[in-house]
Each structure stands twice: as structure tokens, then as C-alpha cells.
Amino acid sequence: MAYKHIIATFKDETVLLKALTRLQENKVNLVDIYGPFANHDILKKFTRESRLPYMAVLYGLISMVSIFALMYYTSVIDYPISYGGKPIFSFPPMVVIMFLVTILGTTILSVLTFHGRAFLFPGKPTKIIDPSVTDDTFYLVVDQNYNPDEIKVWLEESGADEIMEKELNT
Amino acid sequence: MIASSIRWPLVQGEKSYSDISKELTAPNETKPALWWYIGMSLGTIMLAFGGWAFYQSLTIGLGTWGLTNSVGWGWDIINFVWWIGIGHAGTAFTIFFLVFRQKWAASINRAAEAMTVFAVMCAALFPLLHMGRPWLAFFIMPYPNTRLLWVNFNSPLLWDVFAISTYLLMSITLWYFGMIPDLATMRDRATNKISKAIYGFFSMGWDGSMISYNRYENLTRLLGGLAAPLVISVHTIVALDFSISILPGWHATILPPYFFVGAIFSGFAMVLTIMILMRSAFKIKDFITDKHLDSIANVLKFGSLVIGLAYAIEIFIAWYSGVEYEIYTFFRARISGSFSTAFWIMVICNAIIPQVFWFKKARRNIWTLFAVSIIINIGMWYERFIILISSLAEDFLPSSWTHYSPTLVDIGVFVGTFGIFICGMLLFIRFIPIIAINEIKAYKKHGN
Numbered sequence: 001m002a003y004k005h006i007i008a009t010f011k012d013e014t015v016l017l018k019a020l021t022r023l024q025e026n027k028v029n030l031v032d033i034y035g036p037f038a039n040h041d042i043l044k045k046f047t048r049e050s051r052l053p054y055m056a057v058l059y060g061l062i063s064m065v066s067i068f069a070l071m072y073y074t075s076v077i078d079y080p081i082s083y084g085g086k087p088i089f090s091f092p093p094m095v096v097i098m099f100l101v102t103i104l105g106t107t108i109l110s111v112l113t114f115h116g117r118a119f120l121f122p123g124k125p126t127k128i129i130d131p132s133v134t135d136d137t138f139y140l141v142v143d144q145n146y147n148p149d150e151i152k153v154w155l156e157e158s159g160a161d162e163i164m165e166k167e168l169n170t
Numbered sequence: 171m172i173a174s175s176i177r178w179p180l181v182q183g184e185k186s187y188s189d190i191s192k193e194l195t196a197p198n199e200t201k202p203a204l205w206w207y208i209g210m211s212l213g214t215i216m217l218a219f220g221g222w223a224f225y226q227s228l229t230i231g232l233g234t235w236g237l238t239n240s241v242g243w244g245w246d247i248i249n250f251v252w253w254i255g256i257g258h259a260g261t262a263f264t265i266f267f268l269v270f271r272q273k274w275a276a277s278i279n280r281a282a283e284a285m286t287v288f289a290v291m292c293a294a295l296f297p298l299l300h301m302g303r304p305w306l307a308f309f310i311m312p313y314p315n316t317r318l319l320w321v322n323f324n325s326p327l328l329w330d331v332f333a334i335s336t337y338l339l340m341s342i343t344l345w346y347f348g349m350i351p352d353l354a355t356m357r358d359r360a361t362n363k364i365s366k367a368i369y370g371f372f373s374m375g376w377d378g379s380m381i382s383y384n385r386y387e388n389l390t391r392l393l394g395g396l397a398a399p400l401v402i403s404v405h406t407i408v409a410l411d412f413s414i415s416i417l418p419g420w421h422a423t424i425l426p427p428y429f430f431v432g433a434i435f436s437g438f439a440m441v442l443t444i445m446i447l448m449r450s451a452f453k454i455k456d457f458i459t460d461k462h463l464d465s466i467a468n469v470l471k472f473g474s475l476v477i478g479l480a481y482a483i484e485i486f487i488a489w490y491s492g493v494e495y496e497i498y499t500f501f502r503a504r505i506s507g508s509f510s511t512a513f514w515i516m517v518i519c520n521a522i523i524p525q526v527f528w529f530k531k532a533r534r535n536i537w538t539l540f541a542v543s544i545i546i547n548i549g550m551w552y553e554r555f556i557i558l559i560s561s562l563a564e565d566f567l568p569s570s571w572t573h574y575s576p577t578l579v580d581i582g583v584f585v586g587t588f589g590i591f592i593c594g595m596l597l598f599i600r601f602i603p604i605i606a607i608n609e610i611k612a613y614k615k616h617g618n
Contacts (some may be wrong), residue, residue: 135272136188
């Protein structure tokens with residue numbers, strides 16, 4: 001038998017925030033929240049800090065070192081040419097390319113990390129909780145293992161528009 | 171969100187989230203008006219003219235252009251710098267206003283980013299064509315090859331290749347990532363199967379999960395942080411193409427910041443032109459309010475002051491340096507000589523006319539705004555003309571002085587890029603929500 005969740009709908013994100021606070025105070029296991037836009041207060045309360053920026057620093061360092069190694073190898077070791085008597089190993093012009101490739105490499109690798117972690121890719125089959133989720137409704141999905149009746153009361157008291165028990169298809 | 175009495179509403183009228191979706195997807199869901207077809211036809215004619223010029227340049231060679239031994243960079247590089255300048259405003263809108271927490275940019279950044287993508291495409295075409303043999307363009311990429319050669323990393327022209335490629339990729343990424351939630355909205359609103367499948371493909375199965383939103387917001391902020399120095403570096407590198415040489419008028423340390431401010435200035439002017447046209451065409455005055463246009467006009471006023479100062483400093487430094495060639499270029503060739511008409515058009519269009527925006531009446535008059543935005547873009551084109559041609563046509567040796575004028579092929583390539591830009595923008599407004607729906611919803615309560 002399919003597992004059902006308690007799903008509460010909200011048209012107003014401030015009401016949802018109230019319900020979210022109430023459930024979190026009671027240590028209820030929340031599955032996810034779906035909505036038409038990112039509300040920063042909800043994100044702050046519900047999600048944890050992303051580690052992507054730390055990865056980005058690593059990607060930046062890898063990109064910078066790689067392009068420096070390439071430039072050093074090509075300009076100094078493999079094919080040294082003297083341009084108008086300038087030194088074979090000239091660091092200042094390399095800084096420009098290192099700067100650009102650091103940004104380029106970090107961008108590409110961060111985007112790929114995002115796709116891998118969020119499991120989003122072009123052509124991914126659409127599975128949404130309801131078409132209104134991209135329009136005007138927030139959906140708070142709660143695991144009902146804890147105490148379904150109590151959870152429903154808390155949601156109702158917080159002002160949820162609708163509370164239902166439903167199998168989650170996303 | 172805290173509503174403050176000193177904040178002006180970003181969205182006018184009492185609208186529900188559903189109303190916002192409906193109004194902002196209307197241009198994509200209804201049949202295009204007559205003006206859209208007229209615009210597309212005009213753009214296609216321009217593209218055809220550009221195609222002919224492109225064909226001539228490829229098959230006959232660069233001899234079809236107005237270049238001479240002295241003026242080796244003509245209309246192509248003027249237009250390259252002009253387009254890349256315009257291409258700066260989109261990312262600047264998103265990034266700098268994100269950094270400065272200017273929420274009003276939410277109504278504008280989608281169209282500004284689209285403008286960036288198409289403008290950078292147009293810009294990249296010029297140096298590509300200027301190579302003479304664009305089919306060998308891959309030679310400029312550093313990869314192991316049978317010629318046993320590597321590229322010259324000391325050359326600013328190679329820096330340009332890296333800068334423009336990175337900038338184009340970054341602009342497309344920022345633009346596309348910004349629209350994923352809106353493409354999902356389009357997918358869920360679509361009534362026919364083909365639209366649903368196409369929007370579904372590009373929306374990447376977006377389900378509105380806050381966990382995904384958190385990662386998405388983090389990625390967007392990260393890309394924004396990376397793009398901010400990139401925007402500055404790209405036009406700095408374009409300026410270095412000139413300032414690293416020894417020509418009078420080019421060999422100046424002020425060129426990088428001067429080019430950057432000019433880029434933002436011309437780009438914002440183009441954003442203003444596009445916003446006015448879009449606002450009138452789609453009746454979205456509730457989202458692009460008078461105050462939005464007023465704010466852009468204020469940015470332009472500030473840009474105009476900085477650009478005016480840069481012109482004055484350039485002239486002062488030429489005089490202060492005591493170098494006779496610099497003095498000749500600025501005081502004779504540009505201010506009072508063969509290029510004086512273009513010089514004064516540049517000064518009047520960029521440094522004087524935009525000062526009209528000190529008056530609130532001018533900032534609130536749609537015709538004044540539109541006229542000044544066009545004037546600035548003309549002025550900025552002349553600025554690039556002055557920088558390039560006056561220094562090349564009259565350099566150190568009077569024996570190498572020459573007269574420069576573009577040929578029909580030069581003009582054709584330029585007109586062709588307008589065709590790319592017009593058709594690209596029209597296709598954008600036809601198929602993609604022109605305003606970031608999810609951002610507008612997030613900021614709806616701002617000031618209301």
C-alpha cells in the first residue's frame with residue numbers, strides 16, 4: 001500500500017511560516033515544502049546552509065592551478081618564444097587568463113554540482129504535487145508517523161487552507 | 171516582508187499570485203499582435219542584408235571593408251565595442267542590484283539579461299569575421315595540435331577570446347537559471363501538448379521544492395558573485411586591447427574604467443529603450459512602473475556625469491603629459507580637426523543631454539525618456555568611433571594619415587547584427603516570460 005503524507009495548503013506564505021514554526025517547535029518530521037517562489041524566511045527556517053560555496057572555492061583553486069600549469073607548460077617548457085625580448089616566463093599577463101578561467105571553471109563545475117545534487121536536468125519527467133504549486137499555492141508535506149491527529153490540529157490552528165492525506169507523487 | 175512607508179510599491183494594484191502569473195504569461199499565451207510580425211519582418215530583412223554582407227566578407231575577403239593600411243580596425247571593432255558595451259547592462263542589472271539589494275531590478279533583469287545574451291552574440295561576430303578566415307577560429311584555442319603551436323597568452327586579443335567566451339557562457343547560464351521556475355509555470359499553464367513538452371523539457375522537472383529552491387538560490391548568488399568581477403574584467407580587457415598599444419589617444423591608464431562606465435551607461439540606455447517599448451506593447455505598467463523608469467534615468471544621469479568627467483580627464487592628461495602626439499590627437503584631431511563633428515556629437519549626446527534627468531518632469535515623461543535613451547546609444551557609438559578612428563587615421567606620421575569611410579559591406583554587417591538582436595528579442599518576448607514571475611511574487615509585498 002502506498003505511503004500517505006499529511007499535506008497542508010497555504011495561499012499566504014506568512015501563514016505557512018506560522019504553521020512551520022509550530023510544527024518545528026513540536027519536532028514534527030517535515031518532508032518538504034513546495035511553492036511558487038522562494039521565501040527567504042521559509043528557506044531560513046526549513047533548509048540548512050548549502051555547502052556549494054565551499055565547493056566553489058575548491059573548483060576555483062583547481063581551475064586556477066590548472067590554467068597556470070597549462071600556460072607555464074606551453075609558454076615556458078613546450079614552445080618558448082621571445083616576443084620582442086620580453087621574458088619567456090611573464091606572470092602579469094597570465095593573471096588575466098587565470099582570473100577568467102577561475103571564473104569559467106567555477107561556473108561550469110558549480111552548475112554541474114547543482115544539477116547532480118538537486119537531480120535536475122533537461123528533459124526530466126515532470127512530477128509535481130499540483131499544478132497550482134507553480135502558480136499561487138504552498139504545500140507543506142508532513143510525515144504522519146508522529147501523531148497525525150495532533151499534527152492536523154496544529155495545522156488547522158495555524159490557519160492552513162486545506163489539510164489532506166495524500167500519497168506524494170513527486 | 172516588512173512594508174515601509176518610504177518604499178515605493180514594486181507592483182501596482184492589488185494582485186494575487188495567480189493574477190501575476192496570468193498577466194505576465196499573457197504575452198506568451200496569446201497570439202502576437204501586428205507590431206510583432208512587422209518587427210520580425212524588419213529584423214529578417216536586416217538579417218538578409220547582413221547575410222549578404224557576411225557572404226561578401228567571407229568569399230571576397232576583408233578587402234570589401236573600408237579598412238586601409240592605417241585604419242586596420244574600422245566599423246567592425248567600433249561595433250564590437252558598442253555591442254559588448256550594451257551587453258554589459260543585463261548582467262550589471264542582475265548582479266550589482268542583487269549585491270546592493272535593489273529589489274526594483276526584479277521587473278527588469280529578465281529582459282536586460284536577454285538583451286545581454288543577444289548583444290554579446292552580435293559583438294562576438296565582429297572579431298570572428300575580422301579574423302578573415304573565421305572557419306579557422308578554433309586556432310585561437312589552446313589545444314595540442316598538428317601545427318605544434320600554442321597560442322600567445324601575452325596578447326590582449328587572446329584575453330578577449332577568453333573574456334568574451336566566459337562572459338557569453340555566464341550570461342546564458344544566469345539567464346537560463348533565472349527562468350527555470352518560470353518555465354515550470356509556463357509548463358503547468360500550457361494547454362497544448364507541444365508547449366507542455368517543450369516547457370517541460372527546459373524546466374528540468376522543476377517541482378517548486380524549497381530544498382531545490384535553497385540550492386537554486388545558493389547557485390544564483392554564487393553565479394552573481396562570480397559574474398560581478400567578470401563584468402568589470404570583460405570591458406577592462408576590451409579597453410586593454412587599446413591601451414596596451416602605443417597610439418596617441420589609446421595609450422592611457424584611464425581607458426579601462428572609462429570603457430567600463432561607458433559600457434554600463436550605454437547598456438542602461440538600451441535597457442530603458444527596451445523597457446519603454448515592452449511596457450507600452452504589453453500594457454505591463456503595473457510591473458514596470460514610472461518609478462522603475464525614473465530609477466533607470468537616475469542611473470543614466472549618474473553615468474553621464476562620470477563619462478563627462480572621464481572625457482575631461484582624458485583631455486587634461488593629454489595636455490598635462492606634454493606629449494605632442496597626445497596633444498595633437500585630443501586638441502586638433504578630436505576637438506577642432508577632422509573628427510570634431512563626431513567628437514562634439516559624442517560630448518553633447520553623452521555628457522550634456524542626459525543632464526535633463528535632473529528634472530523630475532523629464533524622468534516622468536515617456537517621450538523624453540525614450541528620446542534620451544536613443545540619443546545616448548547614438549552618442550556611445552560615436553564615442554567608439556572617435557576613440558578608434560581618430561587615433562588610427564591620424565597617428566605619428568602625417569605620411570600615413572588617411573581618410574576612413576565604411577563600405578556598404580561594413581554597413582551591411584552592422585545592420586545584420588541589428589537583425590539578430592531584433593529577431594532574438596522578439597522571439598524571447600514571444601516564448602519566455604518577459605518579467606521574472608517568481609521574483610515578482612517574492613517581492614510583491616515590498617512597499618505595498
